[in-house]
Amino acid sequence: MSRSQAAPDAVDSPLTDRLLAGLPADAVVTDPDITASYAHDMASFCPSGSPAVVVLPRTVEEVQHVMRTATELRVPVVPQGARTGLSGAANASDGCIVLSLTRMNRILEINPVDRIAVVEPGVINADLSRAVTEHGLYYPPDPSSWEMCTIGGNIGTASGGLCCVKYGVTAEYVLGLDVVLADGRLLSTGRRTAKGVAGYDLTRLFVGSEGSLGIVVRAVLALKPQPPQQLVLAAEFPSAAAACDAVCRIMAGGHVPSLLELMDRATVKAVNDLAHMGLPETTEALLLAAFDTPDPAADLAAVGALCEEAGATEVVPAEDAAESEMLLQARRLSLPALEKVRGTTMIDDVCVPRSRLGDLLDGIEQIAEKHRLTIGVCAHAGDGNTHPTVCFDAQDPDESRRARASFDEIMALGLRLGGTITGEHGVGVLKKEWLARELGPVGMEMQRAIKQTFDPLNILNPGKLF
Amino acid sequence: MSRSQAAPDAVDSPLTDRLLAGLPADAVVTDPDITASYAHDMASFCPSGSPAVVVLPRTVEEVQHVMRTATELRVPVVPQGARTGLSGAANASDGCIVLSLTRMNRILEINPVDRIAVVEPGVINADLSRAVTEHGLYYPPDPSSWEMCTIGGNIGTASGGLCCVKYGVTAEYVLGLDVVLADGRLLSTGRRTAKGVAGYDLTRLFVGSEGSLGIVVRAVLALKPQPPQQLVLAAEFPSAAAACDAVCRIMAGGHVPSLLELMDRATVKAVNDLAHMGLPETTEALLLAAFDTPDPAADLAAVGALCEEAGATEVVPAEDAAESEMLLQARRLSLPALEKVRGTTMIDDVCVPRSRLGDLLDGIEQIAEKHRLTIGVCAHAGDGNTHPTVCFDAQDPDESRRARASFDEIMALGLRLGGTITGEHGVGVLKKEWLARELGPVGMEMQRAIKQTFDPLNILNPGKLF
Structure with missing residues (x-):
């Protein structure tokens, strides 16, 4: 051009x-x-x-x-x-x-001894993941959009993904940043060392700040060694409550799965309708657990036994990597599949303490019934982070109104259960009225004070967050 | 009273x-x-x-x-x-x-399903560690002073310890805080969920802020499942450079030791003098590696082979937990032992990218020679975090001057090698002139702006950090 x-x-x-x-x-x-x-x-x-x-x-x-x-x-x-x-x-x-920032897409360095990568913000998550794999390394954060989304965007929203239950979110992999401030000055934060406590942690302040405090132009990211290939197990449950009980047993039992995901009946059906994957439609909740340990089959056997104790009707460990990948593919298709149900979705992102996951799913079911809507739930169950996905016809004003109402009721329920309105998607404009409800007046005042400190003219992504 | x-x-x-x-x-x-x-x-x-x-x-x-x-x-x-x-x-x-804050020392909650503890700031680190162990859980951060130091102090300085090479520092375990602000208002930050991105991350801003932004009165801490007992290996090297080469080989090889510590000749001798532990005094550098994996002996064998490739003259895996504990005890005695050498010590805390660890140790040796001082180095080698400990007679003004000069030269060297002046001990008053050299003018301006935002009257620990 x-x-x-x-x-x-x-x-x-x-x-x-x-x-x-x-x-x-x-x-x-x-x-x-x-x-x-x-x-x-x-x-x-x-x-x-x-x-x-x-x-x-x-x-x-x-x-x-x-x-x-x-x-x-x-x-x-x-x-x-x-x-x-x-x-x-x-x-x-x-x-x-x-x-x-999409044209600033160079991977500047990959260092296997220091286990870091230095990247520009426009690098695609999957490109970085593949590049570090060639060095025997692993960049864990894996949002569902990993083939498209950029590291800068991941940093802006502190993105999560499927691996977080074991490996944590993007924030835990950002060691240092170069940031262009509102007035054009360049700020370097953090470090390229494994540890460092020199001054206030400004790095973490920028992570998840949704572009409202400065423009990230370079990031030093921590890497892990490449773990063994993970092996996945699928367990069918007669109720969401039983599946949540299994999640609690697994986590209380000291297990460290590399993935612990839940798909409810509506989600399973939607995925089958979209991709004809032959998932068991009679199940009320499908739990996927994975381990990338030296002996994943043994870990899956232990977790499978806990699922049976919690009432699982069927426990099927994947035979090999291909079967594992098929199950993960089903999980990744959840959101696009639910989009087909009524044409449009609102994807919520409520995260509760995992001990309250059963209460949250129970409440979501009641909200769906009350508003006569399909709300498919897929969840990073091991983290208590759910994506209740409200399916609606955007052409139908009443259905749209009910969709928005149910979306809000789910956030209110999450807060009542000791959770947060957003586990990994961020506030943006979608949830800004809700941020104050979560943080309270003192919290909001300090949030605004930080914004004022970094962006006194309010030119950086104004109108987002609050 | x-x-x-x-x-x-x-x-x-x-x-x-x-x-x-x-x-x-x-x-x-x-x-x-x-x-x-x-x-x-x-x-x-x-x-x-x-x-x-x-x-x-x-x-x-x-x-x-x-x-x-x-x-x-x-x-x-x-x-x-x-x-x-x-x-x-x-x-x-x-x-x-x-x-x-020492009287606010209650452990308010330990939750094995949510893997969190809620504590007051005066709880002793070791008391929390023991309490969570009873629930099959693990609170990793383990500063050498863990039997005495408080969680509030650990949060204030973002403390590290021996386990960081695998488990990270205190900051990574603080999910949420209650903080009394300078004017007495109560601010709640963060969450008790595994994930959460609602607003700017104020939690991490307080971690490591050395009491200069607010008073932490309650903390929600993340816990891990209790890992298997770790097994330790000791390797003797003919030079510090060879030991550092081994560290690089271990980390580049994708190993995840639960501990990777280095003691130089001066430190080994000081520990023997203090505690008659029979450590090998002919070695120039003693490397301790540990694994808390399902099969630690196999991991130690692999790491032992890498040590030999790097030139280790002796590689001795501990036979059992008791022998492992003896080796760790020797490491923990390093600082008190070095204190006996000349009566007083200045303990530095420079952290460099681990690929530069050899250059740092080499430079420290030259600084010690130049100033005719004993500088014993013990290091969290896997993190590149060293504690060069300058031994001097505080009654001798010239020796004291040389001690201070060498302390500063070590920090300058650390910065030249791409490191930080403080990996885990913080800035306090000891290193405040050095903070500006690390952070630069824009960094310092933003640090001061944060301070001004939270403490406009400058009554919270004034004169610390900057």
């Missing part, structure tokens, strides 16, 4: 002129047909506007130029990765600069 | 009167003989003053009363745990309130 393709009126605007003073022409896009495609992420029910311009920098200096320009002209900046987010955190506002 | 024991002039001061309005008499100590014993932690070369009063609250409300009083009267507050710190971060200033 060349400068000549930009709409003439936009090129002549002071904003575009100023941006072009420090960016190559192909990095400044004003063609409305193209900028419109940068308007929003994958969340439903989240308003979005029309960006004035989309910038696609390739260097730290170019990002600094963008932020200096935005500060000078008081123009809001919305940073974006692959826009696979589920909370509207990357949605454009009218007249903003969309700052897409 | 009763109110009548307090010095009459102090009791009549507005500060003491105001404190006594919300605290029981035995929680307010003004007897100068007693308050003097709260003056400082265990660091050398760190100035300390005389507190006006020591308060020993038992409840959150009492802590809130202390902070409200301090805000009202603009009196500095120095929070303290067991004062086992090594950077002067808990040192009193003249006229301050010492806020000792």
Whole structure:
């Protein structure tokens, strides 16, 4: 794309002129047909506007130029990765600069002795995962969108994934960051060492800040050694309560599965309808457990016995890696499959202490009945992190209203059970009214004070989080 | 201790009167003989003053009363745990309130399903470790002072320990906090769930903040299942460089030891002199590796072979748990043993990328020669985190000057090697001139801005960190 393709009126605007003073022409896009495609992420029910311009920098200096320009002209900046987010955190506002980091996609270093990688923010999660595998290393965070989502986006939302029950979330793998601040200055945080406590932990403040405190332009990530191939077991339960009981027994029993996922009946049926996988539709809850230990079959046998104690009607360990992968594929298809049920979904992300998982699933069932909706639940059960997925027809105003109401009731229930409104998807615009309910007035005041400290002009992703 | 024991002039001061309005008499100590014993932690070369009063609250409300009083009267507050710190971060200033959290020492909850403990800040690390063991659980962070130090102190300094190479530092185990702010308001951060991304991560901002942002009064801690008993191997090397090469081979080889420690010749000799343990004094570097895996002997055999490839002259796996414990005991005695060499020590805490560990040890040897000093090095080698311990006679001004100079030169070397001035001991007053050299002007400005946000009157542990 060349400068000549930009709409003439936009090129002549002071904003575009100023941006072009420090960016190559192909990095400044004003063609409305193209900028419109940068308007929003994958969340439903989240308003979005029309960006004035989309910038696609390739260097730290170019990002600094963008932020200096935005500060000078008081123009809001919305940073974006692959826009696979589920909370509207990357949605454009009218007249903003969309700052897409997708062209800053170099893996700068992989070091097997120090077990770190240094990357630019636009690196695709799966690209990094594959690259470190070649060095015998493992980058655990694996959001479902891992083939598309960027490390910068993962850092912005502190993404989770299927492996978190053993390996934790993105936040635990970010050792240090280079961040362009609102006024264009460059801040380095953290370290490339295994340990370090020099000053306040600003690194973690940026992780999960949804682009509202600064623009991450480089990250030092911790890596693990590549574990053995995991082996998966599937267990069928006559009720969600029994499956949750099994989860509690497994975790109280001291087991460390590499994955412990739950799919309820609605989800299993939706996956079968989509992909004809032959999952057992008579089951009320399907639990998938995996181990990547030296002897996964032995660990699966122990966990299988606990599932039977909790009332599992069928326990089927995968024979091999291929069968394991088929089961994981079924789990990964849950959300797209549920989308087919009524055309649209709202994906919730409530996380409760795992001892309350049964209460949460029970309550969600009641909410679904009350609102006469299908709410399919897939869950990172070992973490107590559920994705109740409200299926609705967006063309039907009443059904849409009931969908939104049930979505909110699930968050209220999660908070009552000692949980959080978001385990891994973030607040964005979707849940910003709910953040105050979780954090309370003192918490909100300190959140706003942090924002004010880093972004006094409120130009960094304004209107997100709170 | 009763109110009548307090010095009459102090009791009549507005500060003491105001404190006594919300605290029981035995929680307010003004007897100068007693308050003097709260003056400082265990660091050398760190100035300390005389507190006006020591308060020993038992409840959150009492802590809130202390902070409200301090805000009202603009009196500095120095929070303290067991004062086992090594950077002067808990040192009193003249006229301050010492806020000792040692009486808030209840373990409020241990939950094996959710794998969390909820504790007050004055709980001793070893008390928590033993209590969770009874539930089949494990609280990994294990600073050398674990029999004395408090969880609140561990959180304040983001403490490490021997287990970090596998299990990480204190920061990774703090899920949520209750914090009394400078003005007495109560802030709750974080969560008791396995995951959660609602708002900025304020929890991690408090971890390692050395009491300068708020007073931690309650913590939700993550626990792990109790691992199998670890088995230790000792390997002797003809040079520190060869031992560091072994460390790199072990980590690049994908091994996950539960401990990987190094003691240099000076340290080995000091331990033998102190405890007659019969360690091999002809070795230039002793490496201890441990595994708490299902088959530790097999893992030790693999690591032993890598040690031999790197030039180890002797590789001795412990026969059993008792022999393992003896080797760990030798490691834990390193610092007290080095203290005997010249009467006083300055314990550095430089952490470098582990690939640069050999360069660091080489440089430390040159610094020791240049300054004609014994600098014993024990190190959490697997983390690249070294404790170069400068031995000197505090009565000898020239030796003391050389000790301080070598201490500083080691930090400069650590920074040149891409490391940090402090891996786990914190900045306190000991290293505050060095923080700016590590963080740079933009970093320091943002650190100060955070401090200003949480403590606008600068009454929380002023003069620490920066």
